[in-house]
Amino acid sequence: MTEPTVTTAATTGRAVRFEAFGGPEALRVHEVPVPQAGPGQLRVCVTAAGLNPMDWFMTSDAETAARFGLSLPCGFGTDYAGVVDQVGDGVREFAAGDRVFGGALSRAVADYVVVDVAGTIAVGGEAHRTPDGLDDRTAATLAIAGRTAAAALAVVKPGPGDTVLIGGAGGGVGVFAVQLARLAGARVIGTGSASSAGALRALGAEPVAYGDGLVDRVRALAPGGVTAALDLHGTDTVRAARALGVPDERITLIAGLMDGITSANGANATRGEVAEIAGLVAAGRLRVPIAASFPVERIRAAVELQAGRHVHGKVVIELQGDGRTRSR
Numbered sequence: 001m002t003e004p005t006v007t008t009a010a011t012t013g014r015a016v017r018f019e020a021f022g023g024p025e026a027l028r029v030h031e032v033p034v035p036q037a038g039p040g041q042l043r044v045c046v047t048a049a050g051l052n053p054m055d056w057f058m059t060s061d062a063e064t065a066a067r068f069g070l071s072l073p074c075g076f077g078t079d080y081a082g083v084v085d086q087v088g089d090g091v092r093e094f095a096a097g098d099r100v101f102g103g104a105l106s107r108a109v110a111d112y113v114v115v116d117v118a119g120t121i122a123v124g125g126e127a128h129r130t131p132d133g134l135d136d137r138t139a140a141t142l143a144i145a146g147r148t149a150a151a152a153l154a155v156v157k158p159g160p161g162d163t164v165l166i167g168g169a170g171g172g173v174g175v176f177a178v179q180l181a182r183l184a185g186a187r188v189i190g191t192g193s194a195s196s197a198g199a200l201r202a203l204g205a206e207p208v209a210y211g212d213g214l215v216d217r218v219r220a221l222a223p224g225g226v227t228a229a230l231d232l233h234g235t236d237t238v239r240a241a242r243a244l245g246v247p248d249e250r251i252t253l254i255a256g257l258m259d260g261i262t263s264a265n266g267a268n269a270t271r272g273e274v275a276e277i278a279g280l281v282a283a284g285r286l287r288v289p290i291a292a293s294f295p296v297e298r299i300r301a302a303v304e305l306q307a308g309r310h311v312h313g314k315v316v317i318e319l320q321g322d323g324r325t326r327s328r
Helices: 053-058 062-067 143-156 172-183 194-203 214-221 236-243 271-282 296-307
Strands: 012-018 027-033 041-050 079-087 099-103 112-116 126-129 163-167 187-192 206-209 228-231 251-253 290-295 314-318
Touching (some): 012 296, 041 143, 053 062, 053 296, 079 143, 126 271, 143 172, 143 228, 143 271, 163 236, 172 194, 172 271, 187 194, 206 214, 236 251
Parallel strands (some): 187 206, 290 314
Antiparallel strands (some): 012 027, 099 126
């Protein structure tokens, strides 16, 4: 058996932990032993961690946490990016010094995270190579939101000639869904608040205000009709799409269940789709607006901002001392 390759002499590192489930007030930064990579695993020195609504939703109470297989004490956050600094026995795909990004369910906001080379976000964690030209802060936003957007678009299959209504278009998943639908050749109408109109236009969507009267406003924008719809926030867009005559098989949602509607699950997206999204970002064909960055010591403020659901773009936690992110 070969010895693991190690590049750090640190014995402890910071990790955001819950000792009791709850809101941002329950989050604490702890000094914990540095984890060790076992056979088939990598240890990553995390430089940035991206936040998602699922992070605070699934740790809000013990019952919800149990549904995701979480128990106390529990870490926080899922998306990460950084540099491999320990390679376990049997790993040939990665080496110390490789830049990687990926997901590790509810343990990513930490100085070090161990992931399985053959794992998934939910079981063991996963790692993808970070393309040249893609900085760590942006890479740390891709795994959950990019995967979920890809899964949603796979349900409705937008293309040239389609007009797609996207509810919650300015959120973390919407940032990706709008641009990917546009790259597929579709026209996109995105719902949001009045303050998000400029951000939606910048992504390539035609903004429309959500709330009462949505159906009439969409009809005015698209008198020729809407052909597909994604609801990335709740179920209101699903109802509007049905009222606009969109068939159920071309409607999807990510945050609920409705009879006749296929729910999109990011777990169904392939590693290839995640890598493709990273490549599009690195090539400048898809952009990821970063709404705010916080040092790990301000984790509560970051989560409060992200949980408010009015932020336009992604919220990122920066780690490793000065918070610098790396790119080639």
